[in-house]
Amino acid sequence: MFDYHHFPVIAVMILFLGAFLVEIFGAKNKAVRNTIAIVVAGISTVCIYALIKPVFFDGEVISYWMGNWAPVSGYAIGIGYEVDALNLFFALLTVTTFFLSGIYSIRYMEKDEHLGHYYTLFLMLSGGVLGLVLTGDVFNMFVMIEIMTFAAVALTAFRNRSFGALEGAFKYLALGSIGSSMTLAGIAVLYMSCHTLNMAQLSSILGSQPLNPTTVFAFALMFAGLAVKAFIVPFHTPAADAYMVAPTSVSMMFSGMVNKAGVYGMIRLCYTIFHAMDQSSLQILLVAFGCVTMFVGVTMALAQHDFKRLLAFHSISQIGYVITAIGLSTAVGLSAGLFHAMNHTLFKGLLFLTAGAVLKATGTTNLDKLGGLSKKMPLTTICFLVGAFSISGLPPFNGFASKWMVYQAAYAKAVTTGNFFYAVVTIVAVVVSVMTLASFIKVTQACFFGQCPDSLKDTKEVPFSMRLPMWILSVACLASGVFYNFVYEKVLYPAMVATLNTVKYIDSMMGAGYSAAAGVQNHLVDAPRLSVWDPISWLLLFVICLVAICLVVVLGDKTRGRLSDAEGEPQDGKYATFFGGEHALHSHVGGSDLFWGFKKDFKGYFNVVQGAHDGNVNTYASWVVIATAVIAIFMVIFVK
Template structure:
C-alpha cells in the first residue's frame, strides 16, 4: 500500500462517522437499518486507522493531507490540514476502539428508549467530533470539532428527557463547558493575530521567536479551555452530573474519549506550540492540578452512594494521574501518562458498561438498593472485578504497569531535582491508588456481594450483545498488562517521541527544511525511556495472582464445614429487643469505611458543602480557575 492511498484514510475515517450520522437520521425508526449503518460506520473508521499502524508507528511516517489540495504556498499554509503523527494516531485509535465497542453495546442497551433514533445521530457526531480534534492539523478546525463534540455530548446527556436530572446535568454541562469553549476560541484568535496562520505545524515553527504577553495570555486561555474539556479540577463537578444522567454507553465516551481530547489539547499546546515558554513553570502548574484532581476526586468518590457518580469521580481522579505524569516533563513521565490514557479508556469503559448492565437488570445504581448480585449476575461480576483490579493497579492487570511508570517517573524527578515536592507527588499517587481500591471494595460489597435483596430475585446477566463488548474490554485490560513491552515498543514510544521531537511534524506539513529555517533549535528533547526500577515479569505476576485467588477460594470452601455454631435469628432472642420481633437488616457497604470518613469528616463535610449542585456556583469555580491560571502564567512564564 502506497502513501498516495493511505493518506486519504484519516479524512475518510472522520467523514464516515459524520455521513453515518446523516444516514441514521434518514432511516428514521427502521431499527435494523439504523444499527447496520451505525455499526458499519464505527467499524470502517476503526479499520482505516488500524491500517495506519505500520506506516506511522512502525515506519515512522507522518501523513499530511490538505483539504481541497490547498497546499502551502511560498512557506505559508492557507488550507486546512489533516496531519497524522504517532501522537495523533495514538489518540485516534483510542477514540475508534471506545466508540466501536460502546456503539455495539448500545444496540441492545437503549432498545427500550423512545428516542433511540436520534441517539445514534448524536452518538456518531460525538465520535466524529472527537476524531476530528485528534487528527486535525489546524487550530481553528480543532475548535470547530470541539464545539461539535460538546453539543453532541450535551444532547446525549439529556437523551432521557423524562428524567429531570438529565436535563439539569445537560444544562450545567452546556453552561460550564462554555467557559472552556470560549477560552479556546479567544486563545485561538490571539494566536492567529500573532502568527497570521492557524496551521499547527507553522505556528509551532514561528511562535517560539514571537513570545510576548499576548502569547502568554493565549497559552493560558488554550490551557484552561482544554483543561475544562478534560474535567480537571475545578471543572470536575459537571462530570459527575453528566455521568449520572447519561446512558452508560455515553458515559464510556465522556470518560474514555471526551476527556482525552482535553489531554491531547494540553499536550499539543504545552509541548508543541508553546514549548519554549518555560517548561519548569508549566510543569509545576500541571503537576499541582493533577495531584489536586487525583486526591480530591478519589475522596469524593469514596463518599458517593451512586455507582455511576462514584465512577465519574474516579474518572477525573485517573485523569489527574495522566496530567501529573505529563507535568513531570520527562520521557518516562510522558510514556507513563500515555500508557495510563490507554488503560483508563479500557478499564473505565468496562466499569461504566458493567454499571449500565446493573442498571439494565435492576433499574437502579443506588448502592443501598443493591447487593448480592453475584448470585444472579455472575458474568457481570467477573467483568466488574477485572475493571476494579485494573483501575486499582493490581498486577497483572494494565493499571499496575502504567501507575508503576508514573510512580517511578515522579520518584526519579524528585531524585533529579532534589525537591521534596516531587517526592510528595509519589506519595499522593500511591495514596490515591489505595483509596481507589477501597472505593471498589465498597462497590463490590454493596452491589455484587453481601445479602441479596428480595426485590432483586429476578435480576440476571445482560444479553449477549451487551456482554461481548465488555468481554473485549476485559481481555484488553489483561493483555495490555501482560504484554506491556509490545505496547511500549509499538505505540507508547513512538507517541512519546512525537511529543518531544516536533521537527518531522513541521517538515511533513510545510516542506523539508522549514523547521531548520524557522526554529531557534531543532534539537529534540531526548531522554532515556528504559530505566525501570525492579523487574516486571507479567507471567510470574499472573501465576501469583492465580495462586492467591485459588488460596482464597480454598479457604472459603474449607470454612463451610462449619466450625462453631451459626447464629440464630434475632427473634429467638427477643429479650434483647423488649419482647418485640427484630427483622433481619440488610448490611450495606455504603458506610464500609465509616471510620475513615469519620476521621476525614471535616474535610469531607467541607467538600460536600462546596459541591452545591448549583450551576452558578460551578460557573464561579470555572471563572476563578481561569483567572488563577492566567495570573499564574503572567507571574511565572514571562
C-alpha cells in the first residue's frame, strides 16, 4: 500500500473519493465538510510531494499499468499512468494551488449557501487536473479534460446571482465543449492511423516514420483543442469572463492549474508524441501564437475597469510568454517556459488572493470605486506589492528571473538562426513587460494608494486563514527569485531533460529496447547548465541605492517636496491636486485617469480590439472555428 508506485493513482482517486464523501455527509454539517476537504487535499499533496525524491533526485520514471494489464507482444492494452519529471513538475504546481485555495476558501466562502456542492465541485476540479497531468493515456487525458471543464463551468456559475456569472459560465461551456469535441475528433483520427491510445506507444509509432497528412490533421485538431484549454488568443475569450465572475478562490485555481494543464498537454503533444519540435514551421506557429497572445492580453488589460478582469487578461498575456518560450524549442527556451509557468502560478495566485481579500472586505472590484486601501489593509497591500513586482519583472522577485531567461532564449535563437522574426519576438516581449508594469502601477494607485472614498471608511483586514496562503505565496515568490540557481538545478533541469528524453519515456512504459527497435531517437540532445545573474549582489546594490536616496531626501533642503501656491486661482475638481497642493478636496487620481494620454493616442487600436470582444457567443465561437481552420491548413501544408 505504501509503495510509492501507487502514489499517483492514490493522489487522484482520493480526491474523487473525497468529493463523493462530501456529497454524502457534508450537505448540512460545516465541520465535517471542511475536515473532509482539507484532509483529502492534504493526503493528495503529501503523496505528490513524496514522489519528489524518486523522480526528481533519482531520475526514475514511474510507469503504472491499471489492473496490471501490461503490454502484450509489444502492444499496449491497458490504461497507463506515467510520471516523469515533467509530469511531476506540473503535478506539484497543481497540488500547491488547490491546497492553498482550499485553505483560503474556508473563510472566503463562509457566507455562501450550498457549500456542500462547492466543495464537491472543488475536489472534482482538482482531481480532474491532477489526473490530466499524471496520465499516460491519451483518452484518459480527454476524460480528465471533460471532468475539469464541467467542474470549472459549474464553479463559474456558483454565485449565480452576481453580475454576469451565468452568461460567463454558458460561454465557457459552449467554447470548452467545442474544444473538447475537436480534441476527441483528433484522438479518433490518431487512433485510425496508429491503433493505440497509449502515449508511449504513439510516440514510438509516430517517431519511426515521417508524418503523413492524416496524422498531421490529427495533430492540428488536438493542438487546437488543447489550445482552447490553455486559453491562448484567439481561444481566450471564456477565460476573461470566467476568471472575473467565479469566486476568487476558484479564479486562483483557474489561473494556476487549469491553463497550466492545457500548456502541459501542448508540450506533451508537440515534444513527446509527435516529435515535431525540430521543424521550424511548427516553431514559428507556436511563437507567433505566443506573441499575439502576449500583446493582445496586455493591451486589453490596460483598458479594464474591473480588478479581476484585468488580472484575467494579464494571466492570458503571461501564458503567451510561456508558449513563446516553449515554441523556441531550445533547451534554454524550454526551461524558461517551465520556469515562467511555475512563477506564473505563484504570483498570479497571490494576486487573485489579494483581489479576493479586497472583494470580501469592501464588496466591490470596480477600480473606479476603490482607493486608499493601504491604510485599512496593510498586510494585503504588502502581499499585493510582492505580486505586482513579480509579474512586472522587477528584481529580486521570481518574475525577473524567468522573464530574463525568456528574453535570453529568444535573443539566442535570433542569433543562431539569423531569422529577424525572433528579434521582433524579443522586442515584443520586452515591450509587453513594460506595459505590464504600467498596468500594475495603475491598479496599485487606483486600489491601494490615494484617498479612501467615504463608502469604504470601515473596511477591516481579512481573517488569518485567508492571509496565510498569501504569506506562503509571497515567500515562495521571493525565495524562487533569490535562490534562482537552486530552483534551476533541482527543479527545472530535470523537468527539461525529461521532456527532451523521449527514449526514456517510451522505454519505461513499454519495456527496455522498444524505442531502439522502432528506430526512435532523441532529437535535441544539448542541455547546457546556465547561470544567468547573481541575485545577491543585485540585492546589495539595490539596498545601497535605496539607503543613498533616503539619505538625500532626509538630509536635503527643507523646502524640497512642498508645492508653492500657483499664480492665480486654485482650480477645482480633480485636477486641483496639480495646482492647489494638498489643500484641495477629494484629490484621488482614479484608475481610469492614469495613462489616459496613451489610450487616447492609440484610440483606433483600442476601439478595434475592445469592439471585437463583444460578448456574443456566436462571435467567440466563430473565432475558434476560424483559428482551427487556419492552424489545420498551416500544418497540413508546412509540417512534414
